[in-house]
Amino acid sequence: MPMGTDPLTCVELDRRAWLQRLARGVLGLSMPLFPALAAAAQAGRGDAAAHRLVACWDDADGAHWAGWLHVAQGHTRVHRAVNLPTRGHGLARFPGDSLLVVARRPGDWLLRVSPQGPVDWVWAEPGRVFSGHVWVSGNGQTVFTTELDTETGNGLLGVRDARTLTKTAEWPTHGKDPHAVSSMPDAACGEGEAAHPLAGALFVANGGIDTSLETGRTKRHLHRMDPSVVCLNPANGEVLGQWRLADPRLSLRHLAWAHHSDGQPVLGIALQAEHDVAEVRQAAPLLAVLDWSSVAEGSLTAAAGQPAWGGYGGDVVAWPQGHPRDESVVGFALSATRGHAVLRFDIRGRYLGHTVWPYAGALAASGQSVWAGGASGVLAWAEVSHWGAGFSGARIDNHWIAV
Amino acid sequence: MKQTVAHRCLRLLRCVWLAAAVAGSVVHAQVAMPVYSAEHALTGLYAHHLPPLSQAFQLQADALVLATQRHCEVLPGLAAEAAQATEWVRLHTQWRDTMAAWEALSTPAVGPVLTRRSQRQIDFWPTRPELIQKALDKAPQHLADMERVGTLAKGLPALEFVLAAWQPVDLARARAFDARELKPGEKPKPVPLVNRPMPAATCQYMVLLAQGVHVEARELAGELSTWAAKDWQAQSQADVEVTRAALVEWLNQWLGGVERLRWMHIEKPIKTVQTLGNHAKGNLPRFARVGRDANLAGWRAQWASLLEQGRLTVAHRQHPPVPGQALVPIEALLLGKGHIALAQRWVQALDAVSARFAALPDSAPSRAADQRQLLAVASALKAVTVLYQNEVATALDIPLGFSDADGD
Numbered sequence: 136m137p138m139g140t141d142p143l144t145c146v147e148l149d150r151r152a153w154l155q156r157l158a159r160g161v162l163g164l165s166m167p168l169f170p171a172l173a174a175a176a177q178a179g180r181g182d183a184a185a186h187r188l189v190a191c192w193d194d195a196d197g198a199h200w201a202g203w204l205h206v207a208q209g210h211t212r213v214h215r216a217v218n219l220p221t222r223g224h225g226l227a228r229f230p231g232d233s234l235l236v237v238a239r240r241p242g243d244w245l246l247r248v249s250p251q252g253p254v255d256w257v258w259a260e261p262g263r264v265f266s267g268h269v270w271v272s273g274n275g276q277t278v279f280t281t282e283l284d285t286e287t288g289n290g291l292l293g294v295r296d297a298r299t300l301t302k303t304a305e306w307p308t309h310g311k312d313p314h315a316v317s318s319m320p321d322a323a324c325g326e327g328e329a330a331h332p333l334a335g336a337l338f339v340a341n342g343g344i345d346t347s348l349e350t351g352r353t354k355r356h357l358h359r360m361d362p363s364v365v366c367l368n369p370a371n372g373e374v375l376g377q378w379r380l381a382d383p384r385l386s387l388r389h390l391a392w393a394h395h396s397d398g399q400p401v402l403g404i405a406l407q408a409e410h411d412v413a414e415v416r417q418a419a420p421l422l423a424v425l426d427w428s429s430v431a432e433g434s435l436t437a438a439a440g441q442p443a444w445g446g447y448g449g450d451v452v453a454w455p456q457g458h459p460r461d462e463s464v465v466g467f468a469l470s471a472t473r474g475h476a477v478l479r480f481d482i483r484g485r486y487l488g489h490t491v492w493p494y495a496g497a498l499a500a501s502g503q504s505v506w507a508g509g510a511s512g513v514l515a516w517a518e519v520s521h522w523g524a525g526f527s528g529a530r531i532d533n534h535w536i537a538v
Numbered sequence: 539m540k541q542t543v544a545h546r547c548l549r550l551l552r553c554v555w556l557a558a559a560v561a562g563s564v565v566h567a568q569v570a571m572p573v574y575s576a577e578h579a580l581t582g583l584y585a586h587h588l589p590p591l592s593q594a595f596q597l598q599a600d601a602l603v604l605a606t607q608r609h610c611e612v613l614p615g616l617a618a619e620a621a622q623a624t625e626w627v628r629l630h631t632q633w634r635d636t637m638a639a640w641e642a643l644s645t646p647a648v649g650p651v652l653t654r655r656s657q658r659q660i661d662f663w664p665t666r667p668e669l670i671q672k673a674l675d676k677a678p679q680h681l682a683d684m685e686r687v688g689t690l691a692k693g694l695p696a697l698e699f700v701l702a703a704w705q706p707v708d709l710a711r712a713r714a715f716d717a718r719e720l721k722p723g724e725k726p727k728p729v730p731l732v733n734r735p736m737p738a739a740t741c742q743y744m745v746l747l748a749q750g751v752h753v754e755a756r757e758l759a760g761e762l763s764t765w766a767a768k769d770w771q772a773q774s775q776a777d778v779e780v781t782r783a784a785l786v787e788w789l790n791q792w793l794g795g796v797e798r799l800r801w802m803h804i805e806k807p808i809k810t811v812q813t814l815g816n817h818a819k820g821n822l823p824r825f826a827r828v829g830r831d832a833n834l835a836g837w838r839a840q841w842a843s844l845l846e847q848g849r850l851t852v853a854h855r856q857h858p859p860v861p862g863q864a865l866v867p868i869e870a871l872l873l874g875k876g877h878i879a880l881a882q883r884w885v886q887a888l889d890a891v892s893a894r895f896a897a898l899p900d901s902a903p904s905r906a907a908d909q910r911q912l913l914a915v916a917s918a919l920k921a922v923t924v925l926y927q928n929e930v931a932t933a934l935d936i937p938l939g940f941s942d943a944d945g946d
Contacts, residue, residue, distance in 0.1 A: 197924045220809045221801065224946055239946055243806060244813075256813035261664055262690070267946055286658070286689075314946075349647050349657055351794050353787075353939030388946075533946055 187214070188499055188506060189234050190535035191223030199223060201236040203250055203538075206506075215250050225268035225315070226536050229297070230275040237280060239532075240267040241351065245280060245300060257300045262286060263293075264348070270316040271297065272369065273335065281313040281339065285348040290341055292316060292367065306372025310341025310363050314388040317402075318369065324398030331400055331427070336375055337367040338425075340404055342386040357409050362387045364404060364425055364435060378435035380423055384410045385437065387423065389534070393453035393465040393482055399428045401482055403467040405448035406437070421448035422469050424484040441486040445473030449533050452500040454479065468505050470495035472533075477507050494530075501537035508535060571858050571873035576785040577770040578861040579871065583788055584649060585766040587847070587865040591643040592759045598636040599748070599755035605632040606697075606748040610741035622706045630701055634832050636751065637694050641839035643758070646795030646847070648788050650761035660693035660754045663826045670696055670743075677739045681749050695826070697747040702828045704736045789936045792847060792868065793926050799840045800919035802826075803833075808909050808916075823909075830902050837915075841895055849888045868930065877933045887925050891918040 191201045201223045202216035217236075224239035233249035242265035247255040259265055259282070266281040278300060280293040290308035295301060316339045323331040343362030345355045360383045366376040380387070389405040401424055408419030422438040449470035466481040470492075477495050479487040494510035508531035609629045616622045640661065644651045651657065669691035678684055684692065772778040807823035814821065827833045848868045850858075859866050872881040894915040902908050931938050 197920070220805065246813075253815075254813070255815070256810075258810050258813075261666070347655070349652055349655065349794075350787075350791070351797075351939060353790055 186499075186501060186504070186506060187538045188535045189226055189228070189538055190497060190508070191219070191226065191236060191532040192529045193222065193532070194529045201226070201234075201246075201248070203234075215248075217246070217248050217254055219246075220244065222532065224532055225534060227269045227271050227278075228536060228538055229271055229278075232538075235269045235271065235278065237265050237267060237269045240265065241283060241285075241346070241348065242267060245269065247300065255300065257295075260302070263291070266290065266313050268313075268315045270318065270337075273318060273321055277369075279316050279337065281308065281316050283313070283346075288345055288347060290339070292337070292339060292372065294372075304372070306367060308339045308341055308367075309365050309374060309377060310339075310343055310361060312342035312344045312346065312362075312386070314340045314342050315390040316340075317390040317392065319366075319400055319402075320392055320394075322398070323392075323394065323400035325427070326431070333366055333375060334400075335369060337369050338390060338402060339365050339367065340387040340390055341365060342388050342407070343383065344386055344409065354409065357384070357411070360384055360386065360409060364402070376433060378425055378433060380435055380437055382419075382437065384408060385419060385423070388448070389451050391451040391453050391467060393467060395428055395482060399426075401426045401428070403451050403453065403469070403480070403484075404435075405451040405469055407448060408446035410446075416446040418443040419446045421446070421471055421478065422451065422467060422480050422484055424467075424480075424482075426483065436484060438480055438484040438486060441478070441480075443474075444471035444476060444478060444489075447471065447473040449496045450498040452498040452505060454500055454505055468498055468500065468507075470498050470507060470509075470533075472496055475509075477505070496533045497531050497535040499535050499537040504537075506535070506537060508532075569856060569858055571870055572861055573874045574859075574861055574866045574871055576781050577772070579866045580768075580770040580781065580784050580788070581862050582859065582865040583847070584762070584768065586863065588643065588649070588762055589766055591639070591843070592755075592762050595636070595639040595643045596752075596755040596759050598632075598639040599752040602632050602636045602748045603745070603752050605629050606741075606745045610738070610745060613736060613741065614738075619706055619708075626701070626704070626706050630705075633694070633698060633701060634835050637698075637827070637832065638835045638839040640694060640751075640755075641836050642843045645799070645840040645843045646788070646791035648791050649765045650758050652787075652791070654754075654758065654761065656754055656758060658689055660751050661695060662689050662693055663695040664824060665693075665695040665699050666690040667699065670699060674740060674743055678743065678746055681746060681753070684746050684750055692747060692750055694751060697744055697751070698828055698832065700740060700744050700747070704740070786936055789868070789931070789934060790939050792844065793923065793931075793938065795840065795844050796919055796923055796926070799837060799844070800916050800923065803837060803840070804912050804919075805916040808912060822905075831900065834898060834900065838895055841891065845888060845892060849885055868934070871934055872930065875933060880929055880933055884925065884930060887918075887922045891915065891922060894918045 186206050188204045188206065189202070190204055191199070193199055199219035199222045200216045201219055203214035205212040205214055219236070219238075221242065221244070222239045223236045224242070225237045227235040229235050229247060231249065233247055233252065235245065235247050237245045243259050245257040245259075245265060262285050264283050264285055266283050268281045270279045271277070272279070276297050278295040278297050280295060282291045282293045282305075283289070284291055288311055290310050290313035292306045292308055292313070293302050294304040294306065296303055316337060319331065319333050319336050319338060321330075321335050323334045325331040325334075341361075341363045343360045344357065345359065346352060347355065361379075362383065362385065363377050363379045364387055365374060367373065368375055386407040386409055387404050388407055391403045393401045393403060395401065404423045404425065406419065406421050406423055408416045408421075410416040410419060420437040420439075420441050421444055422441070423435055424438070425433055425435045427433045449472035451467055451469045453465045454468035466479060466487065467484075469478045469480065470476075471478050471489070472495055474489075475491060475493045475495060476489040477492050477498070478489045481487055492507055492509045495507055497506075497508035499506045510530070606629065609625060612625060613622070616625060644657060644661070647657055669688055673687040673691045676683070676686070678687065770781050770784070772781050803826055807825050811821050811823045825833045827836055846867065847865065850867055850869045850873075854867075854870070859870055869881050869884055872884060894911075898911055898915070903911070927938060
């Protein structure tokens with residue numbers, strides 16, 4: 136086990152009461168469910184702000200949910216939960232406080248829900264399945280969904296009218312197995328004071344693994360993997376760039392934007408290793424960074440100096456690098472789900488250390504805090520680590536968002 | 539009356555369920571179960587279980603070609619509505635039996651069904667009416683002409699769609715339908731489009747669709763014979779990996795077959811209608827097949843096949859499958875590994891599904907009751923999935939690609 140574990144305060148909590156409420160259907164009440172969390176928060180420095188998180192999770196009976204969780208003063212409240220027909224996965228905030236949730240790949244549905252309003256469902260058309268992730272354009276007018284053509288297995292980016300969620304166009308992602316989609320921040324800087332030439336452009340992580348509708352999530356032809364990150368013009372889907380790692384067995388999956396102190400962007404990408412040899416797979420890097428600071432066209436490289444963490448990166452977020460008062464200096468936090476830890480990297484992908492967190496999955500960053508989901512509950516992690524709280528019984532899916 | 543494949547599937551389900559209900563838990567572990575290897579399981583599946591199903595599908599596909607050809611020959615000479623209706627039912631029954639034989643062979647989809655992507659070739663649904671019309675406009679005459687027609691307008695669903703579109707209608711009922719909400723003094727509209735003769739080109743298209751299904755049945759049988767002759771006994775490390783991969787594929791696809799039946803065939807169409815809002819209120823779920831009898835036949839055929847691969851018969855409890863000579867169901871694999879209690883819970887979960895299927899009436903009850911009953915079937919299937927994911931796969935030491943338990 137790698138050394139350098141950060142100190143944690145974790146409290147195991149009984150979630151039976153909450154699960155009983157879940158079993159009765161949609162939760163709409165705002166009531167404290169984790170009183171022990173309060174004590175935990177007060178015992179620590181407790182400077183992680185109150186947070187609302189939107190997430191998907193499975194309860195102990197295997198039922199699937201999406202909704203709003205509120206963590207404050209040690210209490211976790213479920214503000215609203217919607218029962219899902221299958222497992223949910225990707226989420227996106229939507230103007231007006233509503234939320235988009237999409238089914239895990241190969242998925243059939245996309246839904247929009249607000250804390251109080253009705254639920255709007257969209258079902259994948261014949262010949263298409265959702266691939267688990269959704270993104271809302273900066274102006275809020277367009278929704279992008281990663282999808283698969285079930286005939287060819289090729290990746291597609293569905294372009295949807297944000298008002299109706301109806302599809303207006305489809306663009307190829309130029310790879311198989313598309314996962315997350317994200318835009319380079321409009322404020323990203325290029326050389327000097329100029330805006331970055333790709334600011335506002337769409338980036339899609341093509342996992343590169345072949346699957347077919349008949350065999351669901353079973354991975355096929357791993358020796359022909361071709362993962363990549365592709366950059367698309369958000370106006371017409373034109374390819375503006377495409378990057379590959381030297382090792383094609385590193386599947387590129389989830390995305391987070393950070394930036395250097397001069398504002399130049401860096402894209403952190405969580406990896407999943409698919410090597411045939413277990414030892415190679417276990418020791419594989421879990422983060423890649425796409426950086427334009429030294430190469431104008433952008434350079435995609437795998438993380439350096441990372442110990443073996445099980446070969447599976449779950450989620451990734453930009454994270455304050457250790458200078459809490461200098462928010463311009465950031466790195467990445469990444470959940471090593473099979474390594475049971477949250478890892479930290481600097482902005483260039485150099486490994487910094489880890490915090491043990493069983494089945495670490497969903498990550499969300501807000502200010503100086505990182506919120507990590509896992510088998511043991513919710514880890515609220517301000518600066519380094521101040522307090523944690525058990526969240527056992529249900530399993531939070533791989534992603535969540537602080538709202 | 540000739541017993542159809544669909545009726546045989548229903549009878550099998552009812553027999554299994556009744557046997558389980560009568561025998562209860564005492565049926566378990568009366569005879570020591572052999573320890574079955576991966577080779578035994580794969581030989582049982584490919585050499586003993588699937589070939590008869592493949593032959594049955596081929597026979598039905600042959601009969602479907604003949605039935606459509608005959609339909610096209612006799613239909614122009616049938617003036618009486620009753621004769622047209624009888625002829626239509628005869629062809630539809632043959633289509634339904636072919637579909638049920640196909641579901642039995644392809645559930646779960648393994649071996650050549652996967653490598654040939656046969657589900658996509660002959661059972662893509664929902665079929666695309668606009669593409670069928672486009673294909674009809676081209677008036678294909680020979681099977682070679684069908685190569686220019688996409689799979690979305692071919693196969694069993696397309697044939698059913700065309701057949702359903704030309705189902706003879708009772709004229710009196712049609713007139714009564716058109717007479718609804720007439721204003722005083724207004725005459726009912728004539729019904730000129732009802733029961734007009736099927737154009738010859740449309741009938742020829744149905745023949746070509748049936749021939750396409752027949753070709754796929756023949757190709758599947760040919761490839762399956764190779765799989766049936768395969769010696770799964772490992773001679774080298776590479777063989778070990780091949781055999782292991784094939785076993786993992788079967789056990790993953792079995793779960794995939796359960797989920798396909800539960801979600802794609804039953805629950806998704808209902809949930810889709812339930813979530814579409816007020817503008818779709820009153821819409822019926824769009825199941826894979828057009829009519830209730832066809833959907834029931836398809837679901838029951840799928841479940842009967844999954845059940846046969848999942849559960850021992852009463853006879854097999856007295857005389858366990860001989861290794862290498864018979865299908866080794868999942869229950870036998872569990873018992874062979876000593877998981878007695880888990881095997882009992884496994885059988886209970888499977889029997890709960892059989893009971894739900896057996897309880898479905900042939901005629902649809904009220905819409906609410908129908909959906910309630912179907913969702914109860916889906917719920918029982920989901921319980922099988924959860925038990926499989928959480929315990930059975932682990933007991934069998936099988937990694938799951940379909941699992942809800944892993945990440946993404």
